[in-house]
Amino acid sequence: MIKVQQEEFDVQALYDDLVVNSNTGAVAMFVGLVRHFSSLPSQDCTFELEHYPGMTEHNLQTIVEDACSRWSLNAVTVVHRVGKLAVQDKIVFVGVSASHRAEAFQACDFIMDYLKSRAAFWKKETQGNESKWVDAKEQDEESLSRWE
Template sequence: MIRVQEEDFQVDELYQRLLKANETGAVVMFVGLVRQFSDLPKAICHFELEHYPGMTERNLQTIVDEAKKRWSLLDVCVVHRVGRLSVDDQIVFVGVSAAHRAEAFQACDFVMDYLKSRAAFWKKESQGSNSHWVQANDQDEMSLERWKK
């Protein structure tokens, strides 16, 4: 399941979707939150996440498909929020179910690394009356290198 949405998500509901009776040996989940990115009060800091509908979902599907090729997975769930988000809001959920924990951990890590650097999202951080578009992060690119082997 892949969803791009403005509304918040319920982690327990997404976890339940990943369970496959008599098959699931492991579920690994990652929930990303909006962190405080300045010294300003939380109420002043937020960001806006934009995407290109259709293209973003296809992009996410490509990442999930690659994970399914690399590991024996039962299911993968990606939910990513867009729109205006504030400090402490949930922004992304990635969940992977598999028969074995090693595959679930690796696949979840892989999906998050590629989502951070290859998914079609654009983020503008706002602090008070100042705002700027966030540029690509060198650390995110370096994280991808380990998956290219």
């Protein structure tokens, strides 16, 4: 399942959907949160995510298909929020079920690495009255080299 949405998501319900059959021996999940990114602890921060509808879902589907071709997976769920988010709001859920933990862990890690670098999302941080678009991080690109 792949969803791009503004609404909050229910981690327990998404987990439940990953336990698809008695062959499921492991579920690995990642939940990303908006962190307080200002150097001033008292300063209000908001985070805004924009995307290109259709293209974003296609990017995510390609990433999931690649993971499924590398590991024997039972189910994969990716939910990514867009719109304005506040500190500690959930941004992304990646969940993978497999027969064995190593496959689930590796596939979840792989999906997150590629999602951070290849999915069509644009991020804007607002601190007080100042906003800026967030550039891609070199570290995210370097993480991809593990999977080549």
